[in-house]
Amino acid sequence: SRGMQSTIYVEMASGVTTEDLYQCLSSYYE
Secondary structure, eight states: OHHHHHHHHHHHHHTOOHHHHHHHHHHHHO
């Protein structure tokens, strides 16, 4: 979808991946 492509583009541009985000969230909720 177009939104997914935008998200991927932002991640590539900022150097942050969804895996990094998930790790941050999981550690935050621990």
